Structure formats: C-alpha cells, structure tokens
Amino acid sequence: MQLYTRSAGGGLPVVLLHAFPLSSAxxxxxxxxxxxxxxxxxPDLRGFGGSALGDDEPSVDVMADDVVRLLDREGVDRAVVGGLxxxxxxxxxxxxxxxxxxxxVILADTKAEADPEAARANRERIAAAVLDSGTSVLVDEVLPALVGRTTAQRRAMVFGRVRGLVQSAPPGAVAWAQRAMAAxxxxxxxxxxxKVPVLVIVGEEDELTPPAVAEAMVEAVPDGRLxxxxxAGHLSAVEQPEAFNRAVSGFIAELAAGSPPHG
Known part of the structure; x- marks a missing residue:
C-alpha cells in the first residue's frame, strides 16, 4: 500500500493529515x-485523493503505519506529525x-475519546448508505457541521470548495474510514x-469538537499549548488558513529553537 503525498519547502519535516471525508487538497x-x-x-490517507484503499481491515492504526512507511520512503527519521x-x-x-x-504533535479540531455506541452506530449507518447510494448523504449530513457559522454565512467560495471536496470522496474510502474511526x-x-511538545488548535465555532474538548487534550499532555x-468551525485550517498557519509557524519556531517544556 502506497500513500500519495505532496511536499513543499525545506527544513523541519511537518506531516499534516487531512480530515474526513476530504483529501490532502x-x-x-x-x-x-x-x-x-x-x-x-x-499525504492522502487510504483511498482518498491519489492513494489506493487496499484490502486491510479498517483501522486508524493501519493508517498510522502507512504514514510511518511514507516517512521511511522520504528518509525522515523524526517529524512533527499533525492532523485535523x-x-x-x-x-x-x-x-x-x-x-x-x-x-x-499538532492536534487540530479533533478529540481523544473513543466514540460512544450511538456515534459508532451512526458511522456504520453512513458507511452503508454511501456504499449503497453514493456521497449525497455526506452533503446532507456531514457537510453542514464541517464549517462554522461565519463561513456558512459569509464565505461562499470556501464553503463551495469544501462541498466539492466532500462530493469527490470515493465511497469505498468513506465507508472504510468511517469504520476505522468507529473502532x-x-x-x-x-x-x-x-514526551514531545503538543499544539492543540480549535476553531472557536467548532461544534463537532468544541474548544472545551481541545482544552481537555491540552490538560492531558505534559507539554501542551492551545x-x-x-x-472558524471544524475545518479551521481551511476556513482561516492565515491564523492557522501563524499558530503552526510559532510552534515550529519554538521546536526549532529547542525551547524548554512548559504547559
């Protein structure tokens, strides 16, 4: 199984892993x-963008191992790893x-707790619906929660871009990823x-993983900042890219300078 990846720039390697049901775009x-x-x-995670889905059982562990194999191919021993x-x-x-x-580590608009039973059942329902009828169910049920109210009301181009990415998601990858997340x-x-510094990022309008969820993750790590x-809502990197990039740039500068742990 090979991940499709795009790289830019030089210096400290930073891996950014995309949200569901989008791609590295x-x-x-x-x-x-x-x-x-x-x-x-x-990289494009399994089945999304330019990556093949493969035959493995759905698992976030499988996706994580894919990323490590990508680091091996890129000749990267250690990287800042983050995802939204x-x-x-x-x-x-x-x-x-x-x-x-x-x-x-960079954790953006995500959460550490496992899904409760109702959420797992809903993921399975959506997985089955997508395999049966295509990605229209994602536009109806997933897309509205991906962006914040400001984006929905005032940024038609951003909302349209997100909608296009959602619509282009391959049904097989969508179902596989839903089952991987449920498990x-x-x-x-x-x-x-x-044992490494952690940056947690969250959109103030994120209703899927709100700021209180981000604060709980910061409190859990030994060396965290928020x-x-x-x-911005759930897709903070897409909705407010300049602010997101400033947060990441500051974190990278801190790591490069070897700042002592805090938090």
Whole structure:
C-alpha cells in the first residue's frame, strides 16, 4: 500500500493529515504558507485523493503505519506529525505505535475519546448508505457541521470548495474510514505519555469538537499549548488558513529553537 503525498519547502519535516471525508487538497494554503518555515508533507490517507484503499481491515492504526512507511520512503527519521479531525485520530495512533518517530504533535479540531455506541452506530449507518447510494448523504449530513457559522454565512467560495471536496470522496474510502474511526480506542493515555511538545488548535465555532474538548487534550499532555482560531468551525485550517498557519509557524519556531517544556 502506497500513500500519495505532496511536499513543499525545506527544513523541519511537518506531516499534516487531512480530515474526513476530504483529501490532502485541503492543505493547499498550508503547503504554500508554511513552506518558508518547514518541509510540509501532506499525504492522502487510504483511498482518498491519489492513494489506493487496499484490502486491510479498517483501522486508524493501519493508517498510522502507512504514514510511518511514507516517512521511511522520504528518509525522515523524526517529524512533527499533525492532523485535523480524522487526521488527528491517525496522529494519536501514530504517537501510540511509533513514538520514536515524533518530534512534536499538532492536534487540530479533533478529540481523544473513543466514540460512544450511538456515534459508532451512526458511522456504520453512513458507511452503508454511501456504499449503497453514493456521497449525497455526506452533503446532507456531514457537510453542514464541517464549517462554522461565519463561513456558512459569509464565505461562499470556501464553503463551495469544501462541498466539492466532500462530493469527490470515493465511497469505498468513506465507508472504510468511517469504520476505522468507529473502532478507534480512547487516546487519553497516549496523550498523557507524550514526551514531545503538543499544539492543540480549535476553531472557536467548532461544534463537532468544541474548544472545551481541545482544552481537555491540552490538560492531558505534559507539554501542551492551545490556539483558538476565531471565526472558524471544524475545518479551521481551511476556513482561516492565515491564523492557522501563524499558530503552526510559532510552534515550529519554538521546536526549532529547542525551547524548554512548559504547559
């Protein structure tokens, strides 16, 4: 299984893992805006964008192992690894399985707790519906919660771009990813055991993983800091890319300078 990846810039390697049900295309503004301060690596997770789905059983652990194989191919020993939403789940799985490969962690608009039973059942329902009828169910049920109220009301071009990415998601990858996310474990023990700095980012209008969820993750890690992105919802990197990039750039500068732990 091979991940399709795009890279930009040089310096400290930073892997950014995309949200469900998007692709690495969501990171366009990060590849452009962060390339002056780091090497931005943006893979397509299994089945999305340019990546093959393969035959493995659905699991965030499988996706995490994919990313480590990508690092091996890129000749990267340790990287800052981050992700938004589903990408955050994969990031936490990578931290659990391959802690020696992680230089720092970025968790954006995501959560550490496992799904309750009702949420798992809903993921399975959506997986089955997409396989049966295509991605229209995502436009009706998933898309509205992906962006904040400011974007929905005032940024028609951004909303249209997100809608296009959602509509282009392959049904097989959507179902596989939903089942992988439904099966993921609680990751708070993983967060408590991290020995590297962590940046948690959240949109102030994120209703799926609101600021209180982000604050709980910051409190769990030994060395954490929180960035709240104003007028952004769940896709903070897409809705407010300049503010998101400023938060990441500051974190990268801190890591590069070898600042002592705090938080």
């Amino acid at each position: 969501m990171w366009l503004a990060q590849r452009e805006g962060l390339s002056a301060v780091c090497k931005v690596i943006t 939403s589903m990408g955050g789940y994969v990031t936490m799985a990578l931290c659990r399985r391959h802690p020696d490969r992680v230089r720092g 993921r474990p609680d990751s708070f023990d993983t967060l408590r055991g991290l 960035a709240v992105i104003g007028k």
